[in-house]
Amino acid sequence: MRIGLVTWIGMGNFGTTLQSFALCRKLQMMGHDVYFPMQCIPSNPIKELVKKVLYFFGYEEFRRKHEYALSNPYNGLKLYRFIHRYYKIKTPYSMRNFKRIVMNTDMFVTGSDQIWNVIHKFEPFMFLDFAGNKKRIAYASSIGLSYFPSEYQEQVKELINKFSYIGVREQTGVDVLSKLTGRSDIIQVLDPTFLLTSEDWGDLCNDSTYEIDLPKKYILCYLIANNCWYKEQLHDVVAKTGIKDVIIIPSAENPNVEIDKTVIYRYASPIEFVDLIRRANFVCTDSFHAIALSINLSKDFVVFKRFLDTEKNSQNSRIYDILSHYKLMDRLYEKVHAKWTSSIVYDEVMKILDVDRKKSNDYLINAIGK
Incomplete structure (x- = not known):
């Protein structure tokens, strides 16, 4: 099948990039031809002609490389090379060209991450509003919240009900979408990063x-938020684990992270991000995908709470969902009752x-095959 995979590819967010990579790689391993269609913004005929000429002279690839390089002077080009190597991206230069791309596609799949988080951004493209009569499949699409704001409910309901199969990442999403649409066939599926085994990730690494030279023993720290209490919590983790060396990978959301007595490694591409987790003796994070990879790679880890539970737009529910499902709720950081210091017995988790x-x-085989 020729499949158009619609999701965020990611500029500097490792989780966003790795979920799109993993789903693309899994579909390719199943024998399908997979590409990423980019959204087409209508313009006048003269601009479309100019874009077409520039497209055929390779300007689009040059522009993308320049954009990645500017996005981060440390790892921007590494990220570009990763995207260029592993992704087939189709950027339409006109609406006519976009319609031709759609016509030559067998089906469209929406990927993971919070592509249906309408508070972050309501983007009809991520709901496949352009797909016409082509089959629509959702794989691990996430809303990131425990509700849909009332102003978007009717639009979302109409778009969602055009999907032949709906698999979402969190049980919370199953409950919310089932209630909204009245459908009983919505199921929970794994985040795409789990579709690849630890051996698959090892091959990438x-x-x-x-x-830099990596320490023989270290804590890998990846924090998306810049909460004032993280520094004290990290120092407590160092004290309780007895692991002195700490490597921090800055996140796109928190690029200027500075914590004393740590090594800040700014040159990580998605490959090094996975490999540093794989090699780590302990992982400290507030990131959903860093948690998912830690579980998949059987690493000991602790989770800092990125949001207060009382915050209206808290995304803690997806963290609780994954930890609860794998019976790992004790990995949430607590200073006094520090159960997270014990090693995880991964036999039952696996x-x-x-x-x-x-x-x-x-689910994927059945959805694609019918």
């Missing part, structure tokens, strides 16, 4: 390159993950 992975693989 063979291409990692470093500008049994749950194996069942989940089979269910998610079967």
Whole structure:
């Protein structure tokens, strides 16, 4: 099948990039031809002609490389090379060209991450509003919240009900969308990063390159928020684990992170991001995807709470969902009752993950095959 995969590719957010990479790679492993269609913004005929000429002379690729380089002087080009190597991106130069791309596609799949978080941004493109009579499949699409704001409910309901199959990432999403649409066939599936096994991720890590010497034993720290209490919590983690060396990968949301007695590694591409988790003795994070990869790679980890539970737009529900599902709620940071200091017994966790992975693989096979 020729599949158009609609999701955020990611500029500097590692989780966003890795979820799109993982779903694309899994679909390719299943034998499908997968590409990423970019949204077409209508313009006048003269601008479309100019864009067409520039497209055929390679300007689009030059522009993308320049954009990545400017986005981060440390790892922008590394990220560009990753995208250029592993992604097939189709950027239409006109509405006519876009319609031709759609016509030559067998089906469209929406990917993971919070593409249906309408508070972050309501983007009809992510709901496949352009797909016409083509089959629509949602795989691990996430709303990131426990509700849909009333002003978007009717539009979302209409768009969602055009999907043949709907698999969402969190149980919260199943409940919210089932109530909104009245459908009983919406199911929970794995985040795409779980579709690849630890061996699959290990193969990717063979291409990692470093500008520093890695310590033999270290804590990998990846924090999206810049909460004032994180510094004290990290120092407590160091004290309780006894691991002195800490490597911090700055996030796109928190690029200027500075914590004393740590090494800030700013040159990570998605490959080094995974590899640093894989090699770490302990992981400290507030990121959903860093948690997912830590579980998939059987790493000990602790989770800092990025939001207060009382915040209206808190995204803690997806963190609670994944930890609760794998019986790892004790990995939430607590200063006094620090159960997170004990090593995780992964035998039972992997049994749950194996069942989940089979269910998610079967969902994809069934949805695409019919």
